[in-house]
Amino acid sequence: MDATGPHPSRRRILGMAAALPIAGTGALALGAGTARAATDAAYVMCYFTESPDMLAANYGLHLAVSTDGLEWTPLNQNNPVATPTAGSGGLRDPFVLRKQDGTFVVLATDLLGTDWSYVSQYIHVWDSTDLRTFTGYRRMKLHDMNTHSWAPEAYWDASRGRYGVIYSAVNSSGHNVIMVNHTSDFVTASSPQVFFDPGYDVIDGDLAVGVNGVNYLYFKKNSTLVGARSTSLDPGSFTEFSTAVSHGGTEAPTLVRSLTSGSTWYLWGDTWSPNGVFYAWRSSSLAAGTWTALNQRTYTQPLNSKHCGIHPITMAEYGNLLAKWGTPAWNRLKSYNYPDRYVRHADFVGRIDAYAFDPYADSQWKLVPGLADSSGVSFQSVNYPTRYLRHHDYALRLDESDGTSTFTADATFHRTAGLADASWASFRSYNNPTRYIRHYDYALRIDPVSTATERQDATFRVGY
Structure with a gap:
C-alpha cells in the first residue's frame, strides 16, 4: 500500500x-x-x-x-x-x-x-x-x-x-x-x-x-x-x-x-x-x-x-x-549498463529512459522478421504499429515505411549474442554491418563498436 x-x-x-x-x-x-x-x-x-x-x-x-x-x-x-x-x-x-x-x-x-x-x-x-x-x-x-x-x-x-x-x-x-x-x-x-x-x-x-x-x-x-x-x-x-x-x-x-x-x-x-x-x-x-x-x-x-x-x-x-x-505479443529491451533504463521512442526518437514512464507503450516492441531480410529482425512499435525503428544518418527514429528498399534496409537488424554478455543480445545493422545499435547520451544510434564501454552500450536484454 x-x-x-x-x-x-x-x-x-x-x-x-x-x-x-x-x-x-x-x-x-x-x-x-x-x-x-x-x-x-x-x-x-x-x-x-x-x-x-x-x-x-x-x-x-x-x-x-x-x-x-x-x-x-x-x-x-x-x-x-x-x-x-x-x-x-x-x-x-x-x-x-x-x-x-x-x-x-x-x-x-x-x-x-x-x-x-x-x-x-x-x-x-x-x-x-x-x-x-x-x-x-x-x-x-x-x-x-x-x-x-x-x-x-x-x-x-x-x-x-x-x-x-x-x-x-x-x-x-x-x-x-x-x-x-x-x-x-x-x-x-x-x-x-x-x-x-x-x-x-x-x-x-x-x-x-x-x-x-x-x-x-x-x-x-x-x-x-x-x-x-x-x-x-x-x-x-x-x-x-x-x-x-x-x-x-x-x-x-x-x-x-x-x-x-x-x-x-x-x-x-x-x-x-x-x-x-x-x-x-x-x-x-x-x-x-x-x-x-x-x-x-x-x-x-x-x-x-x-x-x-x-x-x-x-x-x-x-x-x-x-x-x-500465453506469453506477451510484445517485448521490452533493457539496457545492460543502465539496467534501470529501457529502449523506447519519445517524439519518434529512439532512446533509453529510466523505468517507469508514460506512455508505457512507448517501450513495447514487436520483434518481427526483418523487413529487408526475414532472417533478421525489425522493431515494430506497439502503440504506432505502422512505424518501425530505423536508422537515419546513424540516429534511430520511429518512422513509417515509405515503401523503399532503403527504408526496409534501415529498419532491419541481425540479432547476435550480446557483445558485453552472450546471454543478452546485440543488434547489427543490416545495411551497415560494421555498426550496432547502441546508446550514446541515452539516444539510440548505430556505431562501430570496439571498446568495453561501447560493447556495454550495445547490449540489451530482450524480455517483458
Missing part, C-alpha cells in the same frame, strides 16, 4: 476515520508452516498495475510466472485474469497461498484506485485449483472497527490447526499495526487480535513461517524494510532484529526463498509512488538479517506491476499457466 511515508496527511485522514497498509502481498513461506508441492520448480507472481500518469491503472488480479523468481513473464498480455465484483470493485495488494490440500486461495485488499478514505472491514477472496480458473469469489469480513483491512496475507498455523490472516489496521492509539484473524475456510474469521505492534507505525507485513524453527516477519518502517522474528506465531511474540534496507521510499516487502539453494533468500520491495519500481536484495542467511542489493541486470519486474505477492509452483503448473494465458 502507498498510504504512509511521504503522505502524512493520509494517516491523519484515516486516523480520524478510524481511530494503516500491510503488504503481506507476497510472503513466500517455504518452511513447515506453508504447504508446497514436492516438485516446486517455478514461481507465480500476483499484482495490480499502475504507472506514473496512471495510464496503466488496473485494479484486477494480474499474474506472471518465472523459473528463477527474478525474471518474469506476464500472463494474459499483462491484463487481469480476475476482477472483484463486490465492495469497491477493485483490488490492491493481492496474495496467493497454496493451502494444505494443495489448492490455492487468493486474497486482496478491497480498494479501487487510490481513494485512501475508503474504509472496508472486508478483503477479497477467490479459490483456485490451478490458478487458471478462479471460483467462489466472496468477501470475508475481518472486524467491526472503523478502519481498513489492507494488504492481507495468509499462512498455516499448525499449532492452531487453522490459517492466520494478517493485515494492516489502525489501533486505538492511532498508529498502524498488524492484525491477525484465524480461519479454517476463508469464509468466516475469528475475532481480530493485534499480531505485531512495536509502538510505532508498521505496515506491509510479510511472513516466512517455520524456517529452521523460526518465523520471520518483514514490514515497512519509516520507508525502510525491517525484519522481526519469533519462535512462535503467537500475537505479540515478534521482536525486531534485522538491518533496515531501502531504496528511496520502499514498502511492500516480499520474501522469496530460492528453490535451488535453500540458504539463499531474496527480499523484494516496491517504491511507494505510482512509479512502482521494484528493488531486490539477497541474503545467504535469513537468520543473519543482513541483505545485499542486487544489480538490476539480474531481475525484471512485470511491466507496471505494483505490490506483488510471490509463491512457488510446480513446473507443470508453470507450463499450464503459459498454455492457458
Whole structure:
C-alpha cells in the first residue's frame, strides 16, 4: 500500500476515520508452516498495475510466472485474469497461498484506485485449483472497527490447526499495526487480535513461517524494510532484529526463498509512488538479517506491476499457466549498463529512459522478421504499429515505411549474442554491418563498436 511515508496527511485522514497498509502481498513461506508441492520448480507472481500518469491503472488480479523468481513473464498480455465484483470493485495488494490440500486461495485488499478514505472491514477472496480458473469469489469480513483491512496475507498455523490472516489496521492509539484473524475456510474469521505492534507505525507485513524453527516477519518502517522474528506465531511474540534496507521510499516487502539453494533468500520491495519500481536484495542467511542489493541486470519486474505477492509452483503448473494465458505479443529491451533504463521512442526518437514512464507503450516492441531480410529482425512499435525503428544518418527514429528498399534496409537488424554478455543480445545493422545499435547520451544510434564501454552500450536484454 502507498498510504504512509511521504503522505502524512493520509494517516491523519484515516486516523480520524478510524481511530494503516500491510503488504503481506507476497510472503513466500517455504518452511513447515506453508504447504508446497514436492516438485516446486517455478514461481507465480500476483499484482495490480499502475504507472506514473496512471495510464496503466488496473485494479484486477494480474499474474506472471518465472523459473528463477527474478525474471518474469506476464500472463494474459499483462491484463487481469480476475476482477472483484463486490465492495469497491477493485483490488490492491493481492496474495496467493497454496493451502494444505494443495489448492490455492487468493486474497486482496478491497480498494479501487487510490481513494485512501475508503474504509472496508472486508478483503477479497477467490479459490483456485490451478490458478487458471478462479471460483467462489466472496468477501470475508475481518472486524467491526472503523478502519481498513489492507494488504492481507495468509499462512498455516499448525499449532492452531487453522490459517492466520494478517493485515494492516489502525489501533486505538492511532498508529498502524498488524492484525491477525484465524480461519479454517476463508469464509468466516475469528475475532481480530493485534499480531505485531512495536509502538510505532508498521505496515506491509510479510511472513516466512517455520524456517529452521523460526518465523520471520518483514514490514515497512519509516520507508525502510525491517525484519522481526519469533519462535512462535503467537500475537505479540515478534521482536525486531534485522538491518533496515531501502531504496528511496520502499514498502511492500516480499520474501522469496530460492528453490535451488535453500540458504539463499531474496527480499523484494516496491517504491511507494505510482512509479512502482521494484528493488531486490539477497541474503545467504535469513537468520543473519543482513541483505545485499542486487544489480538490476539480474531481475525484471512485470511491466507496471505494483505490490506483488510471490509463491512457488510446480513446473507443470508453470507450463499450464503459459498454455492457458500465453506469453506477451510484445517485448521490452533493457539496457545492460543502465539496467534501470529501457529502449523506447519519445517524439519518434529512439532512446533509453529510466523505468517507469508514460506512455508505457512507448517501450513495447514487436520483434518481427526483418523487413529487408526475414532472417533478421525489425522493431515494430506497439502503440504506432505502422512505424518501425530505423536508422537515419546513424540516429534511430520511429518512422513509417515509405515503401523503399532503403527504408526496409534501415529498419532491419541481425540479432547476435550480446557483445558485453552472450546471454543478452546485440543488434547489427543490416545495411551497415560494421555498426550496432547502441546508446550514446541515452539516444539510440548505430556505431562501430570496439571498446568495453561501447560493447556495454550495445547490449540489451530482450524480455517483458
